[in-house]
Amino acid sequence: MSARMAGGAIPALRGRVQAGVVLAPFTWFRVGGPAEWLVRPADAEDVVALLRHRPAGMPVTVIGAASNLIIRDGGLPGAVLRLGGAFGGIAVEAEGIVAGAAALGATVAEHAAAAGLAGLEFLCGIPGSVGGAVVMNAGAYGTEVKDVLDWAEVATPRGIERLPAAAFRFAYRQASVPPEMVVVRARFRAAPGERAAILARMRAIRAAREAAQPVRARTGGSTFKNPPGRKAWELIDAAGCRGMRCGGAEVSEKHCNFLINTGGATAADLESLGEAVRARVLATSGIALEWEIRRLGLPAGGMTGQ
Template structure:
């Protein structure tokens, strides 16, 4: 599709629309191709305008903090949606926190702690933003979003809807959103208490056990029922396994690393090799937790 035709396919917005934007610098892995169109809506109303007015059938991909994502080397066709600005507000209330979808999980935990609220400490151990955390029912250190979520506001083609945690049917690393819906903000309940000790404990545990300073995407595979993915990977002899510039972390083998010059194809192929070795060794099929999106080069 030509640039002129694509411009007609995207409604007029108050936010920013750019063509051919490199996405690798926006992702934690630092790999992947370009967005055909990168769109940054000005606010929730602008986002609804986009969803309602974009040409039917055009791909719309939401890019949050891109912490658990491999964008393939051929890039992402259609519209890539990046929320920021007005979507990043965090407000502490007497018994909870309301946070925009672009707010980082750790920022929400810090706001709650500063307000003398506890119960959201686990968020400081989850890389990413609130929109993605709600969409995948993110969890760590014994807690999940469904344990603390009151409601989420979701932009749809017909407007904003507020859905309860029950309505989202949250399950392990999954939420049921309206078709084409985009989380714009959420509310989490909390209780009075000192969150600092638990947050210090979580941060120390992450530093000691995870490659937090590497180019990585967090946990690569979901934990099978009753199992730990890292233990299955280790038992299959995959710790430190490499393919090109991609490596299975030696520190935590459920993490893939870009050691400096990996391609998205190498990371994904290494993940598939790990899955094959684990299946051969244990008979258990690992499911990807990291999303892989876009077109292969």
């Protein structure tokens, strides 16, 4: 059966469709309002059916692991896709790994290490899933997704398409992925290596991340992109923002390019704090920081007030 919504109906899908599900529990920040419709597709063909038959103008948003995302307090209109187990498969191939969009980057790195494949260790230092890593050209410790991606399969209204890495026109922390396109699977290049050395590299990455970042807090990863030739955290620190607060949101004392929900923050608190940091950095350095964290949805009361 299809589900009714303002302006039309969600097409019949084999996966699960729910109305008004609060999204905060799915996000690393633990903030955010409801999805108008939360869709958990059964497989890639379900995603194609949604994209092909959704009402005209109905937005479709993929939230993935929601590790680098602020969902605003008013929630997300339209269909919010959360890709589950059917998209979590990982297969080891000769000199490469094929992984579903819902597979965690850290799990991909572990599979590569177990198979004696080197070059994907950096993924263990990036929170989030494969789909999000492709869409944001995630990177850490000297390597980005663009450096190792062979191809990605995407769901579109026309069907499933396999695109080479060049089609995504990767840039720093971004890729060209149109709204009607959903990444469902990807292949990463790797090279044979010594398993002990691969595991040692992963241990070093994890230790460095643990030492430098508030990994056990309710956070969302790096808040702002590094400007050319500069480090965002150094600019934030020089502007006196370390420990700065807004409501329940705080600039991390441990790494000041991270925002933290100290327990009672709203999405508005986090976003307002981020904007206050940007204003201070601009005033002290003349540099306008760009958000790396995606901010989606409506302010509080957005959908209920429509």
